Amino acid sequence: MLNLQLGIRHAVGRQSAPTSLDLKSSAFDPKEKVWTRFPPEGSKHTPPHQSCDFRWKDYCPLVFRTLRKLFDVDPADYMISICGDDALLELSSPGKSGSFFYLTNDDKYMIKTMKKAEVKVLLRMLPAYYKHVRNYDNTLITKFFGLHCVKITGGIQKKVRFVIMGNLFCSRYSIHRRFDLKGSSLGRMTDKPLDQIDETTTLKDLDLNFIFRLAGSWFQEFCRQVDRDCELLEQERIMDYSLLVGVHFKDRSLIYSSSFFPSYRQRQC
Known part of the structure; x- marks a missing residue:
């Protein structure tokens, strides 16, 4: 989880706020992704850390940055929720997909690991999804805030892909x-x-x-x-x-x- 938090802090902290909700079709291209290397000693763009050397990938970063603006997500609050001192809570999988689920300590966001095929589906439907949530403020469809990947440099471990979503059950009322x-x-x-x-x-x-x-x-x-x-x-x-x-x-x-x-x-x- 440290790698995930380092990546989120880097991705959100370095990105400027989008100036418009109108996006070019190129922003939705599945090939639109940014790789960043995180060596333990740090680099020109990344801080030193106590994890191993890893690579971090942002899928369609401009689209998800604009979605966060569309959903009124404050970048600083977003980083604190996911990257704060409190650890993410691992949940047992409620389905049969085999995915792992994590919940932020403030209940605002859920993180779900994804298979490569699932990532492809989400990227494929991203243009239609963006248009839909922009047109309908009251949509009941899950809110997606980021799609990322972590790969240990030089290791045999597979890539870990995950999506960050809104937690429907984050409410001032207790959900019984x-x-x-x-x-x-x-x-x-x-x-x-x-x-x-x-x-x-x-x-x-x-x-x-x-x-x-x-x-x-x-x-x-x-x-x-x-x-x-x-x-x-x-x-x-x-x-x-x-x-x-x-x-x-x-x-x-x-x-x-x-x-x-x-x-x-x-x-x-």
Whole structure:
């Protein structure tokens, strides 16, 4: 993680703020990347450090720098969150991808390791993604802030690629239950017994047994935005996506109530 923090501090600290949200198509070219070497003794552009000699790569740096501006991310706060004295927290993988997940100490950002194929997909859809998040302030699609790679110089270790994302569950309200909803029932139930379910458990479709009520105008806009977001994902041929939902209970006694979970264990298509 030290290499990651050194790279972020270097990349964000040396870059000037973008002057415009209008980007040329060349900024989205997958070949648009910057390599920087970090020798332990330091260099003209990098500080001395206690890690090994490594190389750091920024993918489409201007695009992600502009995305951070678009999402109102302050560069100094961004660096403090990821590169501060507090260590990043490693999370167990909630999915089957084998990726590692890290959370910043202030809960603002998540870092996910990625396979080469996943990086290619994100770079391919980057122009459409940028256009979408610029056009729709209320998009529910994940916010991406940076795409990077670390390679140990002269070592046999593979490159480690990772993306920095916004943490949906960073809120002034405690998140008591979290759901990953795919609109399916096949295999969509947690295998944990009720007494082992807590705030960190990711629940699924068949675990959800209550109704959300929204004001009419809010509900209509929510549905419209979901449709727009799904259209983008379909356009980019992204199939494995879901809606993450965090629930805060005003009445804390409801947190431990089994009435919010189905009493059946049926599995259907």
